[in-house]
Amino acid sequence: MEKMKKYLAECIGTCVLVTCGCGTAMLVGCDAVNGGGYILTALAFGLVIVGMAYCVGNISGCHINPAVSLGVLIKGGMTGSEFVGYVLSQCAGSLLGSAILAIIFTLGGVEDKTGGFGANGLGGVNGSIAAGLVVEIVLTFIFVLTILGVTDSKAGHGSFGGLIIGLTLVLVHILGIGLTGTSVNPARSLFPAVFAAIFDNDQPIKELWVFIVGPFAGSALAAFTYKFLSAEK
16 A cells, blocks of 8 residues: 555656646747746746655655656665556656646647647757767756755755755756757656657657656666765775
């Protein structure tokens, strides 16, 4: 029962992330030239993490991101079976959040200013797969390394941990939105790309693998780096 509660918490948290984060991008657009929608989207993703950290963090740890769960797994903070359960729950949350957005924007007739459910893409790096992978690896490395440090029992950040992590997500979005849309989260990227393909924009689904491989690689690199830096010997 305790595991099921954790999985449900991860599903809810990821649903809120996709609904509010991608939904904000769809509503206001992410034009780096005009800037307003760009900053609002970055804040939306970061503020969701802050809110969910203090809401479900005490239940599941508020990973709401398979890349974060991978980092915790490598660090030794969860078992392989728990990791699988977390990832499946996060993907379910992404599906639910994307469905909510479909109801609002497609059935409700609200204009999607991203043209693709806030899905990630390589347009900001001129379609370069290599550049997109580097962006996602580096940004995920920064994000996951921060999480591992903040949540370390020796860190002593106390109740400020959720705020620090949320602000770090805002930071990586400020750099990454104009480049790849900022994934750093395979679940966040998965179903927005699928729904974009369903509603006649198949480009995000073709590039989706970049936003799965990149975050996982960045997370693994962050976890091994943190284990090395924090080792007493």
